[in-house]
Amino acid sequence: MNPNQPNHTQRHxxxxxxxxxxxxxxxxxxxxxxKTLVTLADEWLADEHVPAEQAGTRVxxxxxxxxxxxxxxxxxxxxxxxxxxxxxxxxxxRVTARNATWRDDVFMETSVFNGDASFSGGTYLGKTIYxxxxxxxxxxxxxxxxxxxxxxxYHGYTHDFTxxxxxxxxxxxxxxxxxxxxxxxxGNTYYGPADLSGCTYRGxxxxxxxxxxANLTMRGCTYGASAEFSESAHMGDADxxxxxxxxxxxxxxxxxxxxxxxxxxxxxGGVYHASEQFIGSANFDGVQFSHITNPQASSSFRGSVFAxxxxx
Numbered sequence: 001m002n003p004n005q006p007n008h009t010q011r012h013x014x015x016x017x018x019x020x021x022x023x024x025x026x027x028x029x030x031x032x033x034x035k036t037l038v039t040l041a042d043e044w045l046a047d048e049h050v051p052a053e054q055a056g057t058r059v060x061x062x063x064x065x066x067x068x069x070x071x072x073x074x075x076x077x078x079x080x081x082x083x084x085x086x087x088x089x090x091x092x093x094r095v096t097a098r099n100a101t102w103r104d105d106v107f108m109e110t111s112v113f114n115g116d117a118s119f120s121g122g123t124y125l126g127k128t129i130y131x132x133x134x135x136x137x138x139x140x141x142x143x144x145x146x147x148x149x150x151x152x153x154y155h156g157y158t159h160d161f162t163x164x165x166x167x168x169x170x171x172x173x174x175x176x177x178x179x180x181x182x183x184x185x186x187g188n189t190y191y192g193p194a195d196l197s198g199c200t201y202r203g204x205x206x207x208x209x210x211x212x213x214a215n216l217t218m219r220g221c222t223y224g225a226s227a228e229f230s231e232s233a234h235m236g237d238a239d240x241x242x243x244x245x246x247x248x249x250x251x252x253x254x255x256x257x258x259x260x261x262x263x264x265x266x267x268x269g270g271v272y273h274a275s276e277q278f279i280g281s282a283n284f285d286g287v288q289f290s291h292i293t294n295p296q297a298s299s300s301f302r303g304s305v306f307a308x309x310x311x312x
Contacts (some may be wrong), residue, residue: 008050015062037062056085071114075100083126086111094138102126106200109133109162113140116170127304132164132184139170139192148180148202149169152200160184164206168192179203186210186228193236197221208232215258220241221265226269230254241265248272256280262287266298275303283311 014036021033030287041059044050050058083104092114105126109142116138122145127246129147147161163185171192181203189211215236220245229240230252236298237258247269254276261283268290290298 011043015040035091072096080106081105084108087130091115092118097122102129106130111135113137117141121300123147124148127160129161132162132166134163134166136166136168136170136172139172140168141173143173143175143177143195145174146176147178147182164188168194170197175199179205183207188212190216193217197239201225201227203229212236212238217240223249224246226250228270234258234260237261241283245269247270251276256282259283263311266290270298270300272300273304274300276301276305278304278308278310280307281309281311282306285311 017144018033018036018040021029021036024030024033030283041062044055044058044062047055055213063259069090072093073091078097078100080100081104084102084106086291088111089108089109089111095113095117095157097119098200099121100119100123102122102124103126105128106124107128107130109130110133110281111131112135114137117136118141120143123141124145124147131139137303147233160185161180163180163183165187166185168190168191169192172190172194175195176198178200179202183201183205185202186208187210191213193214194216196213197217199221203221203222204225205223208228209231212232213235213236216234217239219239219241221240222270223243223245226247227245227249228258230250232251232254234254234256235258236258238260241261241263243262243265245265245267248271249269250272251269252272252274256277257279257280259280260278263283264286266288271289
């Protein structure tokens with residue numbers, strides 16, 4: 001064997017042995033096992049004889065596929081300087097990352113969170129945050145987060161938060177967060193209550209084709225660009241009240257089986273409530289429509305059905 005050639009066989013043998021030691025009752029043994037696995041990951045990434053993509057896959061296998069997937073993890077207050085790649089991960093226990101700072105891109109798409117997950121108070125400075133296609137079997141807390149540098153872009157980048165096609169089996173809390181640019185969170189299924197109130201969106205928003213199985217609150221939000229909520233189904237009550245829409249907003253084709261309120265909202269662009277179905281009460285009390293003062297804007301309720309009481 002070439003002395004300069006890495007011993008891949010030895011690495012393959014060390015990995016399961018170290019993984020087995022994670023179950024040891026002795027803390028020093030467990031700590032040594034973690035160190036071994038980290039060293040193996042570094043060796044794969046530094047191996048010039050292995051293609052970068054293959055090395056990355058090998059490292060992902062070490063990180064994601066290990067028996068430690070069932071552990072609880074607490075990253076509270078952590079500072080992540082580099083991109084975070086955890087796509088397709090299985091988190092069997094609780095995941096906590098409150099008040100963490102993510103300085104580069106985050107890729108956690110198509111992951112499964114078997115327990116409660118909290119990312120509240122997080123600051124995301126990367127240009128891309130991918131958490132689409134995830135399954136949350138416990139409660140999720142992403143409240144009070146900032147996506148993008150305060151007051152503008154970070155290193156000239158723009159920011160995208162993509163959480164489309166996810167399933168939330170418990171309560172989902174995205175409240176009081178600020179999004180520097182675009183939000184793509186359509187095609188989601190919420191089985192528990194969803195709280196997206198008090199948020200500020202500076203870019204375009206897409207919350208279309210979502211299914212809300214319990215109560216939804218998006219009260220008190222500010223939308224700096226166009227906002228799309230069309231073709232969504234609301235099984236419980238829906239609260240969109242006290243919000244400000246600086247550009248066009250569309251709720252086209254949505255259904256509300258419970259009570260729906262848009263009271264005290266301000267629509268400064270066009271607003272489209274066409275072809276909607278309101279089975280419960282519909283409250284538009286105190287709503288300000290800009291078409292009254294802005295001839296370029298329009299408001300449409302064409303083809304909508306109001307089966308319950310209507311106010312406003």
